[in-house]
Amino acid sequence: MENNSDLNNQAAQYTLCFNTRCPKAENCLRHSMTQYTTAQNIRLSVINPLCYPAAGKECPHFRSNKKIRVAWGFKKLYDDMPARISRAIHLNLEAIFNHSPYYRYRNQKLGLTPKQQECIRQVCRKHGWKEEIQFDRYTEEYDW
Structure with missing residues (x-):
């Protein structure tokens, strides 16, 4: 703690x-x-x-006090992939995250939430990559 x-x-x-x-x-x-x-x-x-929300209403400001597993960077993601697959995945991910944020995520400047990690896994599967995706490092953080 x-x-x-x-x-x-x-x-x-x-x-x-x-x-x-x-x-x-x-x-x-x-x-x-x-x-x-x-x-x-x-x-x-x-x-x-x-x-404060009325009784029975969901609070829009609620943040869970449970930590999430944040992934940082994916520079080695494309290392073992054939060029055709890696290029398609790269273009797809850059379209999803946009150019600058894509590189911030890839270079460990921004952390990836579990939802974003799953998005990357789905894009890789969609383009035929069956191997498990490993990010550069992981941390446990509060989801602010």
Whole structure:
């Protein structure tokens, strides 16, 4: 688990929720992080209490306090592929993510969510690549 100073720094960076009546409060990252606010946090971003959803409605600000497995980079993705397949996959992925974000994902500047990882796997399968996709590295992170 991260130490309290790391969590305190994260709490100061994100919009927090102090709604104790929310049925999802115990599983909400925005609510969980409120316990790490201290007097050192001069400013906090907080969800307006007047904007809490009505009873029975889904909160649009909910963020799960469970970590997700984020993949970073896929520079070696094309190494073992035939040129015909790798070119088709490259063009398809660049069309999905757009030019600049594609290269940021590939070069580990942006992390790939599990949904994006699955998208890459599906594109590879669509073009005939049956091997398992390995990303350059993985981390466990909160899904802000």
